[in-house]
Amino acid sequence: MNSHLDLDSRKAAQRVGLASDTIVIRGGKPLTGRIEVRGAKNLVTKAMVAALLADTPSVLKGVPEISDVHVVKGLLEAHGVVVDELMPGELRLDPSNVSSAHFAEINAHAGSSRIPILFCGPLLHQLGEAFIPDLGGCRIGDRPIDFHLNALRALGAVVEKLDDGIHLTAPDGLVGAHIELPFPSVGATEQVLLSAVRAEGTTELKNAAIEPEIMDLIAILQKMGAIISVEPNRVIVIEGVKQLRGYVHTAIFDRNEAASWASAALATHGDITVGGAKQQELMTFLNIYRKVGGEFEVLEDGIRFYHPGTPLKPVMVETDVHPGFMTDWQQPLIVALTQAEGTSVVHETVYENRFGFTDALNEMGADITVHQSGIASITRRVPRRPLEQAAVVTGPTHLTGADVRVPDLRGGFSHLIAALAAEGTSTISNVGIISRGYELFIDKLEQLGADFELV
Structure with a gap:
């Protein structure tokens, strides 16, 4: 058992x-x-994390009543984001008072979820540091997080592996980089998007995933003020901006x-x-x-x-x-x-x-x-x-x-x-x-x- x-x-x-x-x-x-x-699990949870990048509140529509949404809501609230349900399936996310969360809070909400890894970029921009506990998720393979960590390192993050998780800092802030993924990983592509969008300079991501949920996340980030170009042959170019505003968006099905x-x-x-x-x-x-x-x-x-x-x-x-x-x-x-x-x-x-x-x-x-x-x-x-x-x-x-x-x-x-x-x-x-x-x-x-x- x-x-x-x-x-x-x-x-x-x-x-x-x-x-x-x-x-x-x-x-x-x-x-x-x-x-x-309603909205796709593989978009909604990432769109909720994207709200962390903004200076003003976001409104996400088409949010399904699934467990993973509750996990992200708990993690956001642990970091000081106010999450209100305006009506069934519609969330308002206010990141005005983002703060560090205690390890115990992160662990309690995340459980065996792999979602916390995607908090890294936004938290590094907002707070200069991030912590993620040991990651779980469905038992369908190794699903290593090396793609994520290598991308974050390329963008200037300092990664410290601890007994109970991973601590990340960005002493000089995140900066644009040339990154090529070994495999068109959806999660690693999302990581680069969420981390590079407010980095200083331009990031070129090769061998990126181009799933519809990725395109919908890019649409959200563009609404927030990002400059992201999807080019031929799985290349995504992100020109970093200093600030992002909140979005109003209905999630892809x-x-x-x-x-x-x-x-x-x-x-x-x-x-x-x-x-x-x-x-x-x-x-x-x-x-x-x-x-x-x-x-x-x-x-x-x-x-x-x-x-x-x-x-x-x-x-x-x-x-x-x-x-x-x-x-x-x-x-x-x-x-x-x-x-x-x-x-x-x-x-x-x-x-x-x-x-x-x-x-x-x-x-x-x-x-x-x-x-x-x-x-x-x-x-x-x-x-x-x-x-x-x-x-x-x-x-x-x-x-x-x-x-x-x-x-x-x-x-x-x-x-x-x-x-x-x-x-x-x-x-x-x-x-x-x-x-x-x-x-x-x-x-x-x-x-x-x-x-x-x-x-």
Whole structure:
């Protein structure tokens, strides 16, 4: 048993008011109906941190009710930022009285979250120092923070590793630099943006991530007064400015949540309309969805995803950085692929340990073989990468209920989908972890007609 994981899950559940950390699902019933998605977890939390850079308050709209938002709110408040909810989903963030936070406060709010690393740049600008505790997050691979720390060092930060975390100072302030990332890391790109935007001089970032959430963060920073150019070949140029003002912004929708519900519709032979979802940011996913045999209808205010009643087809998927197929999309999709007629192959090239969730699927009756060193193929389009893995999914298979512990955010939602598609009863524990990135998912299950209860 992983006591840290259990504790993290209970805390996450408490933050969003979940009455229990365990759900019993009676599966085999199609999910049908309409649910809404709001702002993306991967943008909203970073936009909240960006408010630290301003001299005046910011207003962020479309904020989802998820555990990670509560974590960032607590961390901001620990540093003296006043966070007010103007109305459901709308936050006002006032950084007028930013101050240092005590280690115990940071640790209490952060828990195993990796969010504190992104506070470094803004706090170095505002206070001249920052502290981050040991970092956690989902157990899906090593996810080293070296990219972050090396970027901060390049910008002039002095990094001191202590027993209980990392202390950073910037005696001469942050200064522009030429930085090239070894991999187009989303987190490291966000780090450079949040740190270089008020640094003295110009920063050129090569091999940057260009995900839609990154573009939305750049739009926010531009509203605040930043000068940021996105150039060809993954190059971002940031011209530092002395001051930034607050922003008013509506967050981009959560494409990961939208894709997860789409996969749930496919796996359960359902029909789900995801309000707030938009076609442009989901084009790569939609292509694969259609190849598998799923149908969708793009509406003015969302996308309808449904199983057409014909057999699903196997596919070959390679995860990659944007504009490729997102790593966060493959886990829910694999559940649907267990019902495709034939053999599908999913190449995971972003994280090295993201197939752990398939053990539970196999216990439920799936036929999934994980190749720890990946699989070479002449049909591959994404270059092979160190530590990549591959999953071979043979279907269709008959899924039956089981007792499952949620291992991580996306894997946990995939277990929910499997339980909903399976015949019989499943008991899923540690569902609090799912609330880190899926807003009001219990309410949405109820809206879609799922047969379940919290215990």
